[in-house]
Amino acid sequence: MVQEDVELRRAEARRARDSERVKKLHDGRLRSIGADIVGVKNQIAEKQQRAKDLAAEEEKQAQEQEEIQRYLIRVEADEALQRREEANRLRKEWTTQSLTRNERREADIAKSTKEFAAIKVDDCCVSAAQKFDGEDRCRHERLRLQAAQNREWATLQMTEKQARAQAERDETRAYADTMANVSRLQFEAETEYDREKAKQALEVRKFNEAMLNQQRQASFRAKQRNQEMNNDEILSTVTSALVSETPLQAKLDVPHRVRVDHWKGLSNEEARAVINANDNLLQLKQAKRDADKEAMIEEARQQDILRRQMTEYEYEAEKKRVQQTLEVQETLRRQAEEAKERSFR
Template sequence: MKAVLAKDLEQDAKLAKRTHAELCKQQRVFNARNRIIGGDTQAWDIQVHDQRIKEATEKARHETFAAELRQNDKVICILDDREKRDRKCLCRAISDFQQNCQKPETRREFDLSDPLALKKELPARQSDSDVRNTVSGMQKFMGEDLNFQERKKFQEEQMREWSLQQHREWERARADQKFAEDHYTQTRLNFDETASHLQKLESITRKAVCAAVKEFNRKQAMESAERKRQEKRQEQEDNMAEISSQLRGDLLSENPQQAASSFGPHRVVPDRWKGMSREQLEGVRLAQKQQIQEKLRLQEEARQRDLDWDRRRVQKARVALLGERRQHRQQCEDRRALDRSNLRLAAEQRLQCAGHGWARGRQRSSAPIKRGPGLFPLKRLFIFIYIYI
C-alpha cells in the first residue's frame, strides 16, 4: 500500500476545489433560467465582494503599517533626544576634564608658548659647576672661572709642594743608589771568596772522584776480562759438545731412519732426507734398464707385427691380382666363346633369312648380342694394388 503524504493531500484538495469551481461555472453558464444574455451576475457579485474584501484587507494592512511607522518615529525621536542629551553631557564632562586635568601649563610644549617664560628663566651662568654650561653653549672658557684668584693661589702653592716633594724624592733616590752600590760591592766580595773556596773544594773532590773512578774502572776491566775468559771457555765447551753431537747425530751420519715419514714407509720427510742409498740407486737403475729392455721388446714386437701385417697385405694383394688375372683370362675365353657362338648364330640366321624372306630375316637380325662383364673394375683394382706396392 502506497503511503499518503501531506503534499499529495494538498494537491488532491486543490484539484477537487478547481473541479467544483468548474462545475459551478458550467451550471451558471449553461443554465438558461439564471443566464442573462451570457452574463454571470452571481459570479460578478462574488468578484465584487472579493475585491471589497481585498481592498479592506489592504486598507487595514496600510493602517497597521502607518501605526507602526508612527510608533517608530516616536521611538526614533526619543532616542535622538537621548543621544543629544548624552552627547551634551559627554562634551561637558570632557570640557571639565580638560579644565581640571589638562591645563596648559601641564603640557609638554607649554614652555614654547609660555608668556612668563623670560621671568621664569634662570641666569645664563650661576656657578662654574653649572650643568647647563655645555661646550656648545660657550658660556665658560678656560681661565674665565669666577674663582680665578683663589685657583691661581692654590696652583702656586701646589707647584711649590710638588717641587719640594720632587727634591725629597731625588735625595732619597741618591741615598738608595749609594746604598745599593755599597751592598753590591760587598756582595761581589763575598761571592768571590765563596767561589775561591768552592773551587778548592771542587778540585779536591775531582781528584777523589778521579781516583775512585780509576779504581772502579780497573775492577770493572778485571771483571770484564774474567767474564770474557769464562764466556770463551764456555763457548769452546759448547762448540765441542755441539760438534760431537753433530758427528754422532743422525744429521751428519746420514741415518736414513731419520727421514722416515709417519704417513707410510714409501714416504720421507723432505727437510731430513739426504738422498737415496747406493742399493736404492742400483735398484732404480736396474728398474730403468728393465723398463728400457721392455720398451725395446715392445717396439720390436710392434715392428714385427707391422711387418707381418704388411706381408699379409701384400700376399692378399698378390692373390687378388692373380685372381683378377685368372678372372680376366676366363672372361677373355668366355668372350671368345661367346663371339664364336654369335658368329655361328649369325650364320644360321643369315641362312634362315635367305630361306624365309627378307623381312623376317631382318627382324631376327635385330636380336641383341650378349656381351661379357666389363673389365674396368678389374683394371682399377690392379692399378690400386700396383700403386700400393
C-alpha cells in the first residue's frame, strides 16, 4: 500500500507539472521564447533523486532476494541431507531384512524369514522406539511447501520488479517524447518569431529606402525647378530692354536725341549695390545648397548607423537563439543518455 501511495503521488505531481507546462505553452503572455533552464534543472535534480531512491530500493530488494536464496539453499541442503539419511536407513533395513538366519548376529526365534513383515509404526508400542510424542512427521513436507511458496513469491517479486522497471522506462520514454515535442514547438515558435521579425525589419528598411529616394527625388526636382526659374529670370533680365535698362530703348530716329522719360539709368553706386545684392543672394543660395548637401550626408550617415544597429541586433538575436537551441539539445541529449542508462539497469 505504501508503494502504491508513492507511485500515486508521483503520478499526480507529474500530471500537475504537465498541466502547468501546457498552460504556459498555450498562453502567449506566460510563454517564454527559449528553454526553461530552471525547470530543466529541477527536472534533472528530481530525476537524479528518483534514480537514487530506485537504486536504494533495488539494493534492498537484492538483499532480500539474497537472503531468500540463502534460505532456499539451506532448506534444499537439509532436504538433501534428510533424503540421504533416509536412503541410508532404508538401505540398512533392507540389508538387515535380506540377511539369512545364519548371517544375522542377533537371535531369531522365527522359523523362516518369510514370516517377517514390514514394521507398522502406528502399531508399535513406546518401548519399540519407533514413535515418539511430539514428533513432527510432516516437517519435511511443510518445509518443502514453504520453499515452494518462497520460490513462487520470489518469482512474483521479480516479475513485479520487471513490470515496474518497464513501466518506468515507458514513462521516461513518453516524457522524453513530450519534451521533444515541447522543444519542437518552442523551436517552431522561435523560428516563426524570427521570420516575422526579419520580415518587419525588411519592410522597415524598404520603407526607409523608399522615403529616402522620395526625398532625393523631391530635392532634385526642387533644385531643377529652381535652376529653371533662375535661367528664366536671367534670360528675361538679359532680353528685356526695360529691366536691363539698355540705352537703346531711348534711342530715336533723330540722331543725338534721347527720350528722357524712357531712360531709367542707374548711378555707379546703385549699380554696385545691385551687384553686391546679387552676390549676396548667390552666396546665400550656395550656403543653402551646402546645408542641404550636409543634411543629406548626415541623413545618409544616420541611415547607415541605423542599418548597422539593426544588423548587430539581428546578429545578437540569432546568436542567442543558436545558444539556446544548443542548450536545449544538450539537455535533451543528457536526458536521453540518462534514460538509456536507466534502461540498461
